[in-house]
Amino acid sequence: MIELKGVRKRYRGRNVLNGLSFTVEKGSITCLIGMNGAGKSTVMKAIMGLVPIKEGQILIDGKPRGRWMYEKVSFVPDHLTMPLAMKMSEGLTFMADFYASWNAERAAELMRFFQLDPGEKIGNLSKGTAAKFNLVLGLAPNSDYVLMDEPFSGIDLFSRETIADVFSSELIEERGVLLTTHEIGEVEHLIDKAVIMQDGKAGMEFDCETMRSEEGKSIVDVMREVYSR
Numbered sequence: 001m002i003e004l005k006g007v008r009k010r011y012r013g014r015n016v017l018n019g020l021s022f023t024v025e026k027g028s029i030t031c032l033i034g035m036n037g038a039g040k041s042t043v044m045k046a047i048m049g050l051v052p053i054k055e056g057q058i059l060i061d062g063k064p065r066g067r068w069m070y071e072k073v074s075f076v077p078d079h080l081t082m083p084l085a086m087k088m089s090e091g092l093t094f095m096a097d098f099y100a101s102w103n104a105e106r107a108a109e110l111m112r113f114f115q116l117d118p119g120e121k122i123g124n125l126s127k128g129t130a131a132k133f134n135l136v137l138g139l140a141p142n143s144d145y146v147l148m149d150e151p152f153s154g155i156d157l158f159s160r161e162t163i164a165d166v167f168s169s170e171l172i173e174e175r176g177v178l179l180t181t182h183e184i185g186e187v188e189h190l191i192d193k194a195v196i197m198q199d200g201k202a203g204m205e206f207d208c209e210t211m212r213s214e215e216g217k218s219i220v221d222v223m224r225e226v227y228s229r
């Protein structure tokens with residue numbers, strides 16, 4: 001489990017995360033929801049140790065973060081981080097050298113699944129193709145947790161459907177996924193748990209299936225209630 005406990009983060013004197021607490025469980029897809037600027041990307045970066053936090057704790061399977069966690073937690077950012085001059089095949093080799101948990105067979109399977117040409121230069125990829133390649137890089141390692149920042153952003157309908165298929169496949173099954181997306185209506189059937197961010201905190205955290213069956217509300221219904229308070 002990934003646990004955030006009372007996490008605070010300030011940027012230039014302004015509180016972005018203001019005592020945020022929630023958990024991400026293995027074998028389940030958690031969606032972090034918030035308006036633009038709510039701090040969703042900041043949460044992902046804080047979990048990965050890419051930005052320091054002012055207060056609070058972030059635990060991975062009960063242990064404080066450290067270098068060891070990079071084999072356990074993978075991050076799919078909303079932009080390319082690989083050198084643009086490399087071909088995708090070279091990017092995969094680079095990752096294989098870097099991560100002990102890299103699963104070359106799974107990487108090849110994902111490249112085929114997304115119909116990516118390994119000979120194509122990373123710098124030449126369209127936005128949608130870059131997003132798929134980022135998913136290959138994030139899902140290929142044998143990590144227990146995957147963080148995905150806006151994997152559907154700017155992606156065409158059919159590519160979104162292909163990416164959505166990944167969420168219900170064995171590529172995800174056992175792992176804990178933390179996802180941010182503004183396309184909630186489209187992907188809400190894939191999400192197990194929603195965490196709605198408000199004022200830098202978890203304004204509401206709920207099991208989506210229970211919310212649907214017991215209160216007859218979708219995630220978007222709950223969002224409307226929370227944000228109109």
Ligand SMILES: Nc1ncnc2c1ncn2[C@@H]1O[C@H](COP(=O)(O)OP(=O)(O)OP(=O)(O)O)[C@@H](O)[C@H]1O
Nearest residue numbers: 011012016034035036037038039040041042043182
């Ligand atoms: N490096 C930085 N320096 C100063 N302020 C920052 C920095 N990074 C983010 N912020 C601010 O922190 C707040 C949260 O940003 P963040 O990118 O986490 O939001 P978000 O919820 O991911 O937004 P969006 O939905 O628009 O992607 C914003 O007000 C942003 O301007």
